[in-house]
Amino acid sequence: xxxxxxxxxxxxxxxxxxxxxxxxxxxxxxxxxxxxxxxxxxxxxxxxxxxxxxxxxxxxxxxxxxxxxxxxxxxxxxxxxxxxxxxxxxxx
Amino acid sequence: xxxxxxxxxxxxxxxxxxxxxxxxxxxxxxxxxxxxxxxxxxxxxxxxxxxxxxxxxxxxxxxxxxxxxxxxxxxxxxxxxxxxxxxxxxxx
Amino acid sequence: xxxxxxxxxxxxxxxxxxxxxxxxxxxxxxxxxxxxxxxxxxxxxxxxxxxxxxxxxxxxxxxxxxxxxxxxxxxxxxxxxxxxxxxxxxxx
Amino acid sequence: xxxxxxxxxxxxxxxxxxxxxxxxxxxxxxxxxxxxxxxxxxxxxxxxxxxxxxxxxxxxxxxxxxxxxxxxxxxxxxxxxxxxxxxxxxxx
Numbered sequence: 001x002x003x004x005x006x007x008x009x010x011x012x013x014x015x016x017x018x019x020x021x022x023x024x025x026x027x028x029x030x031x032x033x034x035x036x037x038x039x040x041x042x043x044x045x046x047x048x049x050x051x052x053x054x055x056x057x058x059x060x061x062x063x064x065x066x067x068x069x070x071x072x073x074x075x076x077x078x079x080x081x082x083x084x085x086x087x088x089x090x091x092x
Numbered sequence: 093x094x095x096x097x098x099x100x101x102x103x104x105x106x107x108x109x110x111x112x113x114x115x116x117x118x119x120x121x122x123x124x125x126x127x128x129x130x131x132x133x134x135x136x137x138x139x140x141x142x143x144x145x146x147x148x149x150x151x152x153x154x155x156x157x158x159x160x161x162x163x164x165x166x167x168x169x170x171x172x173x174x175x176x177x178x179x180x181x182x183x184x
Numbered sequence: 185x186x187x188x189x190x191x192x193x194x195x196x197x198x199x200x201x202x203x204x205x206x207x208x209x210x211x212x213x214x215x216x217x218x219x220x221x222x223x224x225x226x227x228x229x230x231x232x233x234x235x236x237x238x239x240x241x242x243x244x245x246x247x248x249x250x251x252x253x254x255x256x257x258x259x260x261x262x263x264x265x266x267x268x269x270x271x272x273x274x275x276x
Numbered sequence: 277x278x279x280x281x282x283x284x285x286x287x288x289x290x291x292x293x294x295x296x297x298x299x300x301x302x303x304x305x306x307x308x309x310x311x312x313x314x315x316x317x318x319x320x321x322x323x324x325x326x327x328x329x330x331x332x333x334x335x336x337x338x339x340x341x342x343x344x345x346x347x348x349x350x351x352x353x354x355x356x357x358x359x360x361x362x363x364x365x366x367x368x
Binding site: 195196198201202204205208209212214215216217219220221223224225242243244245246247248249250251252253255263 | 287288290293294296297300301304306307308309311312313315316317334335336337338339340341342343344345347355
């Protein structure tokens with residue numbers, strides 16, 4: 001049932017991703033990158049703007065993504081835990 | 093047990109996040125933002141570089157993050173599904 | 185008389201200088217710099233835009249500026265040439 | 277003689293022009309453009325760097341370039357002033 005629920009989870013729009021990234025760039029002190037992205041992705045014309053992206057939103061969501069991957073690796077579809085000590089790596 | 097496994101999931105380094113973002117900017121055609129980030133975050137000096145970030149890596153991981161949030165919302169710690177039709181929104 | 189004429193020469197507006205620089209950046213292949221300047225200096229909203237800056241306009245004008253400096257160094261106000269082999273340097 | 281002197285005036289190297297432009301961008305508050313140009317033109321590896329470009333160097337030299345053009349318009353090769361009230365325009 002959890003898997004079923006997950007399967008219907010909402011998707012992200014491009015504007016939402018861009019805005020998460022933009023906020024990340026700002027918060028990381030990458031001002032030039034943030035400026036460029038603002039102009040390249042036309043964020044100023046996006047309706048996402050007024051929304052309140054929580055501080056650290058991009059990293060928080062990425063971490064949850066990793067947790068999801070971790071569960072995928074270590075739990076079967078029946079909910080049984082796999083006896084496995086491997087940790088998923090980000091870049092593969 | 094799944095929750096326990098998730099709780100020990102690895103964390104992301106700054107370089108890894110920056111590289112995921114850099115690849116996203118490139119793949120999205122935001123060449124100026126990618127150029128700026130490359131220089132601002134000193135990615136050229138990072139050891140992450142040679143790693144192979146899969147295409148669409150950032151968005152894929154963000155989507156999994158959303159799925160994780162969705163599970164958090166709709167499944168209790170005991171693994172029971174909550175009767176709830178709400179969908180978590182990204183920007184809150 | 186020449187000096188008098190020169191003294192009344194027109195001045196450059198900020199937009200004109202920015203546009204000369206923008207074209208220079210473009211022609212030099214500095215696409216990221218050109219993109220940033222376009223956005224930072226609001227050139228898109230400038231009335232200078234439609235004007236036709238000749239190719240190489242910035243460098244041509246800088247070269248003429250150097251020639252003017254050279255004349256200033258080697259010709260007196262009376263139009264007499266100074267016996268001097270020095271060449272003015274750009275960066276002083 | 278003045279014309280002859282001018283004809284032998286030094287020329288500008290690419291690095292010199294880039295550095296004049298870089299300083300102009302900085303002084304004008306175009307920080308993102310300056311950052312991009314620094315990286316795109318590899319100014320950090322240029323030997324011009326330590327040189328002291330005077331404040332406002334680019335605009336000063338452009339203005340002198342305009343004065344030179346003005347003289348070209350209004351003075352014959354014999355040094356006689358032409359009876360002409362036209363002012364040269366920058367962008368043609």
